[in-house]
Amino acid sequence: MKWLYRLLIELTNRRMTSKWLASFTSSKWSRFIIPSYAKVYKVNEEEMEKKLHEYETLQQLFIRTLKEGLRPIDEHPNSVVSPVDAVVEDVGIVTDQKEIIVKGKTYSIREMLGDDRVAEKYLHGTFIILYLSPSHYHRIHSPIYGEVVKQWALGGKSYPVNRLGLKYGKDPLSKNYRRITELCTNGMHTAIVKVGAMFVNSIELTHEHDYVKKGEEIGYFSFGSTVVLLFEKGVFTLDEQIVPPVEVKVGQRLGLLGLKEKSE
Numbered sequence: 001m002k003w004l005y006r007l008l009i010e011l012t013n014r015r016m017t018s019k020w021l022a023s024f025t026s027s028k029w030s031r032f033i034i035p036s037y038a039k040v041y042k043v044n045e046e047e048m049e050k051k052l053h054e055y056e057t058l059q060q061l062f063i064r065t066l067k068e069g070l071r072p073i074d075e076h077p078n079s080v081v082s083p084v085d086a087v088v089e090d091v092g093i094v095t096d097q098k099e100i101i102v103k104g105k106t107y108s109i110r111e112m113l114g115d116d117r118v119a120e121k122y123l124h125g126t127f128i129i130l131y132l133s134p135s136h137y138h139r140i141h142s143p144i145y146g147e148v149v150k151q152w153a154l155g156g157k158s159y160p161v162n163r164l165g166l167k168y169g170k171d172p173l174s175k176n177y178r179r180i181t182e183l184c185t186n187g188m189h190t191a192i193v194k195v196g197a198m199f200v201n202s203i204e205l206t207h208e209h210d211y212v213k214k215g216e217e218i219g220y221f222s223f224g225s226t227v228v229l230l231f232e233k234g235v236f237t238l239d240e241q242i243v244p245p246v247e248v249k250v251g252q253r254l255g256l257l258g259l260k261e262k263s264e
Contacts (some may be wrong), residue, residue, distance in 0.1 A: 030058035041135035063220045073215030073251040082248040085137040086130035100127045114154045124233040131226050139220040141250050142212040146183030153179045179203045188235045193228035
């Protein structure tokens with residue numbers, strides 16, 4: 001099954017295919033499949049800022065906004081909140097080899113981040129994998145208050161990031177197109193790795209300032225995708241109710257960010 005799955009993805013995951021799909025989803029013709037798309041993926045129409053018939057393209061539905069006040073942000077000063085509506089697929093610790101193990105598959109965070117010096121910060125730290133399905137709200141928010149240290153992009157093609165993609169794809173979390181934001185709060189670093197989904201690599205950033213507030217919008221996906229959160233060693237404590245797989249919403253507490261221990 002592994003080879004067949006990869007072959008099918010390779011045959012369809014081409015520049016022209018991606019270009020065509022992106023063009024179609026933003027065309028007026030795509031509006032005709034919006035009702036069936038919403039039905040198949042069980043899109044929550046009650047939460048949308050607009051009525052379903054008001055979206056002129058499928059792209060507009062993908063990047064929809066929600067009614068005001070639907071995603072309250074956890075107010076604890078040290079809380080880390082979910083940056084997206086998603087399923088927490090996995091949580092774990094970065095190994096001695098700067099790797100994470102997701103669904104039994106090993107990924108290099110050095111490759112994911114594209115910089116060994118940056119990856120070194122997260123050695124023995126915590127990682128969280130958040131998967132967005134096509135039905136989810138696709139806008140991305142900051143999980144913490146913090147200073148923007150660095151933002152950069154890596155990768156080209158994008159394999160699926162659903163359960164089959166994580167199991168059989170060519171290391172989608174570390175090879176897919178991705179845009180990375182690194183934040184710093186009281187000397188503690190957090191990496192937000194936004195991973196592109198199959199076909200459509202569009203990850204748009206909407207925040208241009210040097211500082212972000214917890215819960216503030218920082219970007220959006222043009223299709224279902226994945227966010228990987230990385231924390232330094234000993235600074236993050238996961239809430240007990242976050243047991244993968246579990247559905248979370250923007251602003252919901254994932255855990256607490258503690259004070260970084262000073263070395264003697």
